[in-house]
Structures are given as C-alpha cells and as structure tokens.
Amino acid sequence: MDDLSVQVPLSCPTCGCTEFSEVSGQDQDSADERRFICAHCGVAISRDQLTEANSASIDATIQDMGDDIISALSKDLKKALKRKGWKVK
Ligand SMILES: [Zn+2]
Numbered sequence: 001m002d003d004l005s006v007q008v009p010l011s012c013p014t015c016g017c018t019e020f021s022e023v024s025g026q027d028q029d030s031a032d033e034r035r036f037i038c039a040h041c042g043v044a045i046s047r048d049q050l051t052e053a054n055s056a057s058i059d060a061t062i063q064d065m066g067d068d069i070i071s072a073l074s075k076d077l078k079k080a081l082k083r084k085g086w087k088v089k
Helices: 045-067 070-085
Strands: 022-025 033-036 044-046
Touching: 033 045, 044 045
Parallel strands: none
Antiparallel strands: 022 033, 033 044
8 A cells, every 4th residue: 555666656856857766774763754766866855755845846737737627637646646645735
C-alpha cells in the first residue's frame, strides 16, 4: 500500500527529473523520514518535501490553465495519489 518507488511520477523541485532512488539504512528509527535522491541532480529530499513540492506544482498548473477539464483531471490525479498514501490538498 505504501510502496513509493522510482515509478511514482513525481518530479524533482530542483531540476524536474522524475527518477529517484530511495535512501535506506542510516537512520533506522525514523522510517517515516524516508529520503529520496534525485537521479539527475543528486538532491536529497524527504518524502514529505517531495509530496509538498509536487502538490504545489499541481496547483500551479491548475491555476495556470484555469480550465474545468484540467481541474477535473487533476482531481483524478489527486485521488490516485491519495490512494497511494500521499497527502494531497
Ligand atoms: Zn533533481
């Protein structure tokens, strides 16, 4: 249910790359603090930050388009993300 991996279509807030590798190990006590490394620019980002960065870009896209169809599509996208356990506004 909580299987986030490289195929999740979220993009790096720094460079826009959509490939990430998950960092594991280092801090066993904080499983919630999973971190991902961007495959392109190497930035390390937490799951929360990644979610936040991408929900912001989703919202920005909606505002940009200002279109009912886009917003309907985005609702579906958010629903899909929520099913994956992402916090989306
Ligand atoms: Zn990047």
